[in-house]
Amino acid sequence: MERKTGTTNKFLLPLLLLILLLAALAGPRRQPAPVTAPPLTPAAVEYWRDRFPAQVASYLRTKEMEATAHAGSVPYQKLDRYPFMRAMYHGFGFWFDFRESRGHMYSVEDTLVTGRPKFGGVCWGCKSADYPALTAQYGQKEFDTMFWSEAARKTDHPVACIDCHDPQSPDFALRLTRPWLEEAITAQGKTLADFDMRSLTCAQCHSEYYFEGPGTENKIVFPWTFGFRPEDALAHLDAERFSDWTHPRTGAGVHKVQHPEFEFFQGSVHANLGLSCADCHMPRVRDAQGSEYTQHWLTSPLKHIEASCQRCHADVARIKARTEALQGELRASANEIGAALEKAINSLRDARREANVNQDLVRQAQAKHRRAQLFLDWFLVENSTGFHNAAEGRRILEEARRAVQEMTELTDKALP
Ligand code: HEC
Ligand code: HEC
Ligand code: HEC
Numbered sequence: 001m002e003r004k005t006g007t008t009n010k011f012l013l014p015l016l017l018l019i020l021l022l023a024a025l026a027g028p029r030r031q032p033a034p035v036t037a038p039p040l041t042p043a044a045v046e047y048w049r050d051r052f053p054a055q056v057a058s059y060l061r062t063k064e065m066e067a068t069a070h071a072g073s074v075p076y077q078k079l080d081r082y083p084f085m086r087a088m089y090h091g092f093g094f095w096f097d098f099r100e101s102r103g104h105m106y107s108v109e110d111t112l113v114t115g116r117p118k119f120g121g122v123c124w125g126c127k128s129a130d131y132p133a134l135t136a137q138y139g140q141k142e143f144d145t146m147f148w149s150e151a152a153r154k155t156d157h158p159v160a161c162i163d164c165h166d167p168q169s170p171d172f173a174l175r176l177t178r179p180w181l182e183e184a185i186t187a188q189g190k191t192l193a194d195f196d197m198r199s200l201t202c203a204q205c206h207s208e209y210y211f212e213g214p215g216t217e218n219k220i221v222f223p224w225t226f227g228f229r230p231e232d233a234l235a236h237l238d239a240e241r242f243s244d245w246t247h248p249r250t251g252a253g254v255h256k257v258q259h260p261e262f263e264f265f266q267g268s269v270h271a272n273l274g275l276s277c278a279d280c281h282m283p284r285v286r287d288a289q290g291s292e293y294t295q296h297w298l299t300s301p302l303k304h305i306e307a308s309c310q311r312c313h314a315d316v317a318r319i320k321a322r323t324e325a326l327q328g329e330l331r332a333s334a335n336e337i338g339a340a341l342e343k344a345i346n347s348l349r350d351a352r353r354e355a356n357v358n359q360d361l362v363r364q365a366q367a368k369h370r371r372a373q374l375f376l377d378w379f380l381v382e383n384s385t386g387f388h389n390a391a392e393g394r395r396i397l398e399e400a401r402r403a404v405q406e407m408t409e410l411t412d413k414a415l416p
């Protein structure tokens with residue numbers, strides 16, 4: 001099947017060679033320019049310090065780096081810890097560099113130093129508090145399609161207060177600043193009122209997306225037309241005939257999933273209790289004077305488990321152990337499926353080199369690769385290691401396991 005692809009194979013190899021050549025010419029890897037303190041405008045976190053000292057002080061704690069058993073904010077290289085990812089992402093930007101994410105205060109810095117190629121100004125959409133003002137100033141399409149480096153010179157501030165709060169409103173009310181969220185919810189036949197603002201503010205960035213384009217508007221789209229599950233995303237992408245890239249080993253049109261936290265959380269035990277993202281990630285706590293405020297240290301809640309979980313799970317040591325056991329079980333299963341997928345990818349590559357291979361069965365195996373990879377990736381890049389919805393995590397991994405198996409069987413059958 002002919003597909004629109006984000007990075008077509010034809011251009012990929014010359015592009016890679018060019019990058020390697022330039023890297024060789026540049027000699028030893030240059031240090032990134034030091035990140036200087038951004039100006040103190042309303043887009044700066046520190047701008048609000050006098051008015052909201054407790055919220056600002058807690059938000060600044062997102063600079064701290066500490067690992068947890070299965071997540072945390074130490075930016076280790078995932079490609080080294082999970083080597084099968086190099087096979088999965090072969091031919092795409094994440095093949096070069098895929099580090100664990102850190103706190104909001106690093107969102108600009110981490111975007112500047114990543115080794116991945118960038119699409120354009122649109123990449124700042126979820127990384128900088130300057131994005132809404134810049135798209136208003138230059139135009140949405142104009143800024144989104146601007147060269148990434150040019151857009152980078154205009155972008156100073158990491159994710160900050162005004163991304164979620166209206167700076168004009170007297171009570172600093174919550175607001176949404178990213179147009180793609182409402183578009184995606186409307187496409188599903190729902191309205192914003194069907195959801196909680198204490199989760200919607202996060203959903204602006206902690207959701208799976210793709211860029212419509214390139215060659216069009218570099219528009220961010222959430223593939224939600226049919227629902228929030230991975231099969232719904234796959235149906236949406238199939239309908240749009242969209243692939244992020246053509247996998248160089250299997251020839252399959254594949255898709256890179258990105259942080260579907262909002263989607264994965266839907267229908268979970270905790271979502272069904274009416275909890276929002278903020279309930280665990282932004283618990284109500286007391287300052288030194290004893291007044292209550294919303295803690296803005298957006299990090300793993302396992303670092304402040306008393307504040308986030310104890311009101312329902314009295315024995316925090318036990319609930320922490322139960323959480324880590326769930327994550328460990330799901331992680332082990334994902335690693336197993338990842339290793340099987342790597343094998344299946346290499347078998348399909350080898351089969352395609354055979355002269356008399358059955359092309360129809362190869363195409364069917366490629367479709368299974370597309371499916372297996374999307375389901376496995378959904379679990380892998382959802383940042384809670386399955387915690388947000390353990391039952392859904394098991395189901396998704398089972399679907400991935402089945403698709404890998406079918407891919408392998410079809411590949412074997414395709415051989416003469
Ligand atoms: C019931 C409590 C709870 C709710 C509700 C919740 N989370 Fe989480 N979240 C967690 C736990 C626990 C982890 C796992 C942390 C770990 O392994 O250290 C986590 C992990 C994460 C991480 C990765 C953190 C890291 O250290 O890398 C992100 C990002 C995240 N959640 C975002 C969200 C978003 C967005 C929502 C709403 C859609 C949400 N969470 C709802 C408890 C919750
Ligand atoms: C990622 C979204 C997000 C960011 C960024 C954010 N907030 Fe909030 N803020 C919230 C949420 C959610 C609440 C809870 C609102 C509610 O429960 O109605 C909140 C509540 C507040 C409140 C109400 C009082 C309280 O503590 O509950 C103030 C004031 C506030 N935030 C200030 C700030 C400041 C200052 C910054 C920047 C340092 C900031 N916020 C950054 C989401 C955010
Ligand atoms: C404007 C975009 C944006 C919004 C809105 C946003 N985030 Fe994030 N968030 C990010 C980015 C980007 C990162 C990764 C930063 C990095 O790695 O440098 C991140 C990282 C995180 C992490 C991981 C921190 C760590 O230490 O590993 C957590 C937890 C998190 N966000 C929770 C939330 C929650 C909860 C909300 C809503 C209340 C929210 N975020 C709203 C963009 C956003």
Ligand code: HEC
Pocket residue numbers: 269270273275279280301302305308309310311312313319320322323326389390391
């Ligand atoms: C509003 C109450 C509430 C809060 C807050 C809450 N939980 Fe729960 N949690 C529940 C209930 C109710 C269940 C279902 C009964 C059970 O399994 O204990 C549950 C289930 C769980 C489970 C089993 C889930 C599964 O899929 O099998 C884990 C693990 C868990 N919670 C961890 C946490 C952690 C960690 C936090 C804090 C970050 C937290 N919970 C916050 C009420 C809550």
